[in-house]
Amino acid sequence: MNLKGVLPPISTPFQDGEVALERLRQNFQNWNQTGLSGYLVLGSNGEAVYLNEKEKREMIEVSRESIPASKILMVGSGMESTRETIQFTNQAARIGADCALVVTPSYFKGSMKPEILRDHFVAVAESSKIGILLYNVPQFTGINMEPELVAKLSEHPNIVGMKDSSGNIGQLSEIIHLSRKGFPVFVGSAPVFFPALCVGAAGGILAVANVVPNECVQIFDLFEKRKFDKARELQYQLTPLAKGVTTKHGIGGLKMAMDLAGYFGGDPRPPLKKPGPEVKEELKQLIQHLIEPKDKI
Amino acid sequence: MNLKGVLPPISTPFQDGEVALERLRQNFQNWNQTGLSGYLVLGSNGEAVYLNEKEKREMIEVSRESIPASKILMVGSGMESTRETIQFTNQAARIGADCALVVTPSYFKGSMKPEILRDHFVAVAESSKIGILLYNVPQFTGINMEPELVAKLSEHPNIVGMKDSSGNIGQLSEIIHLSRKGFPVFVGSAPVFFPALCVGAAGGILAVANVVPNECVQIFDLFEKRKFDKARELQYQLTPLAKGVTTKHGIGGLKMAMDLAGYFGGDPRPPLKKPGPEVKEELKQLIQHLIEPKDKI
């Protein structure tokens, strides 16, 4: 397992309110044609918080069937309690996940001191049958993992990487510098994908890669070939769409953009909603604008 | 059902990591001797986020058996998705809950606009077999319900009250003023229990009432009898302990204080921990200091 490159945190398709597994298979058929390194199943963008246990299991099973061995199957397995996190991580392992992404517990924000987080991640790492990645996403959790804590945890043999969605490049830079050499850190915020690569990120786990996987992979490839100016130029073109499907229009916007780009997006689960027709037009133009000029780069 | 007075958001007892239902029964036997108006089961302080479905069901069942008809059984039933919230609220209703406390969904903070929250609460209220109370707790959710939104929702016949744990008395005051006349609003922050009553709160749902129910009820009774100076004086004495079992030492501190006050507290579930011996001494003194002088008031 080579932890690098671009992975989408895949969207969970619903039809008539239920998980639509056939639609998921279709999406994988298309995504598998691209240069994506793998997939994150049951991430934030997969609306994992809206799925029950059975639905989560089925999502992993169908993903396992659909993803070739050459690509990574990463599963979001973090829960609030340490024991449920361990149970669910090992369930994902049994179904065939390659690794698990474990978010910081966060409900009791004031109590989530560095030692509490450290003990939680060490306990999960010790008991997990697959490698785990730390997941820092302050905009959802209200909790931030300090670089010093990540650095310590990076020494654990079963903690195999990290996803940092803070969007804070200074912090990402420090995390990479302080952690053990070679510890792969993925950035989780597409508008800073290019600068994250500049400071040493291993790749990106990017919502917008559900919609335009080729363009995201192209930024990574241009960077690897040291064509920095072209990578930066493509980043500039990607940013408006990347913001459109996350901070600006949320999960509803992401699913709408997927529908526009030839994938199955569908509706999010309530209370989330799809945005209105004016957003559809906006997203349409952003996608077209992005796909057209890329040949020139 | 008379929605007023003091309710503790009851602590969930664990022994050897499992829910200890006998310990819960014991706690109820003691609490039932006091002037508490009722109980909130599966609230934040009940570590609801650490319980699985079966454990939650059992907590409600044993609470139903232990609580006399003269006291309120309120159940925390809010989930992230609208449909799970409805399902669980009605499950609580079937087991015999008198009403349900529904927290704002909050995972996708940026998307939780007022209309989204309104539609969520209206959908739950429409489908619930028992009355629901709105629950605003920004320090855990990162979401705040604006007074204007609460005011609109207060008109719905199946939205029967609110718990506001923001600690913001200006906002509480506006909520009470703008909502329909008689809409009961509970404050969820013990350090401002007395000023909340001053601006018209119906009562308090207070973590510290797990530990010193009589003293909390006494503040309410003194206020009702218009003995404001005595109520304020007792508030001043309650505040240090109230902060000790919430913002300062969290759930672990709350459970330690319960043990010290003759209830069963026990350990929280990891990643939470009990604080060290120096905190024990601190809490012990706060409890003694509070219980001793109360006769003079």
Place this chain on the structure above:
Amino acid sequence: MNLKGVLPPISTPFQDGEVALERLRQNFQNWNQTGLSGYLVLGSNGEAVYLNEKEKREMIEVSRESIPASKILMVGSGMESTRETIQFTNQAARIGADCALVVTPSYFKGSMKPEILRDHFVAVAESSKIGILLYNVPQFTGINMEPELVAKLSEHPNIVGMKDSSGNIGQLSEIIHLSRKGFPVFVGSAPVFFPALCVGAAGGILAVANVVPNECVQIFDLFEKRKFDKARELQYQLTPLAKGVTTKHGIGGLKMAMDLAGYFGGDPRPPLKKPGPEVKEELKQLIQHLIEPKDKI
């Protein structure tokens, strides 16, 4: 000097961009007819940050001439550096100020630790020829004074009171409880004037008292006479206007409301602006709504 009751942080009148001292005298003639306990000159609402040294001096001089000995003349004298604060406080003393309000220095937020603030206030208190009041206004400064710090400073013989504009009633309550007995604390946020009195505040320094001094004084008087229900009712009526002239429409809104209520408001200094005509209509209705029904209370 009896530090209690209602003081407006007086607005600074400008005409053609210059300080209009005659307009100030007129305003004082009207305000002096009311039950206001005194005045704060050169506060935040006085646009002190937009005045040069000469203008500040003239504002104090004309205020001294216009204010009878029976009312308090408090001057805002806090600067970023300790030495300039001392110099300006003593200049205000020489012109005849009764006491000075000293805001927390705040430009270097990260460095303003409790010990730094303590040493600053002690140094000013030691060198000042008049008593000083501490001023905590986190929404402008980004700095909050913790109750423990205030409590220690309240013991200094030349620190004679405090203004807390945080709007946080829990904190205000703790400040009053922890400080030396009788230490007068003014609340600086009109929407929580009534609950602040309930927890023991000595009075209010309220922007809206520039506009409707009588109504603000009436809340204070009703409270003193223990007519709590009437005081609360009047608070409810005051709150919308109080928010209109501060958080909602800022200094421009305050000055517009003064014009509507028969005082001279005029324009703020750029970059501030007066709001548009739709705000004028809103403020007009809020003032009328407030003045009309007060006889019934």
Place this chain on the structure above:
Amino acid sequence: MNLKGVLPPISTPFQDGEVALERLRQNFQNWNQTGLSGYLVLGSNGEAVYLNEKEKREMIEVSRESIPASKILMVGSGMESTRETIQFTNQAARIGADCALVVTPSYFKGSMKPEILRDHFVAVAESSKIGILLYNVPQFTGINMEPELVAKLSEHPNIVGMKDSSGNIGQLSEIIHLSRKGFPVFVGSAPVFFPALCVGAAGGILAVANVVPNECVQIFDLFEKRKFDKARELQYQLTPLAKGVTTKHGIGGLKMAMDLAGYFGGDPRPPLKKPGPEVKEELKQLIQHLIEPKDKI
């Protein structure tokens, strides 16, 4: 005037509490030997908020005398009011400043809407005899300039650049992409100097360049020569010192580090203080660690 490269926001030297102009001349003699592109006088790190008008004027005069024509003299000239900002900017112009850095006014945070900021900057630009640069420093002001606003202002012929100290690389990237082609944007946060250059920044205005100008210039030069790996490596070595003299130990730490590196630092003005001896040891090691290995790069 070629707005690029590294500029220190120069420290203001004090001796016995007074501005020590001879010490300033000495510092310039040393700094002038380096590859610094110029200097920012009266910036945040120059403790401008602690200087009176006369002191400010003298600081500019001595800087003008000490700085060769080949290097930029930029002066921090932003005040809270529009008219004082214009007056002081033109005073700086008369003394010979090449350009002025104008911070967002910020005291009335809630009122500083984008249109208010736009009108302020346009008014200053229209009336200023020298080109102005926009200055965004949310950690001091509590105000952030949105990329869309900067983009519009970048079209004004007398707005010649920007300094962004937010440390937010995503935002910096958007600012550069949306602004007019060639609009020079300086980053004001040394820990992200390298990634800022990657996304197109023209240079850095860096507190740490008071202490180790050569190392800061070296990062810029390595980047210009497209030696990205070496530039990134030197950035990693610079970051701990850069944080030590800003977020961690403030102005006192900066001045202590200057003393250790052979410049005159001296004491900050109260309420600021110099840190204790343990910080001295820490800074000493950081400086040595940084200067030693640089030859290898």
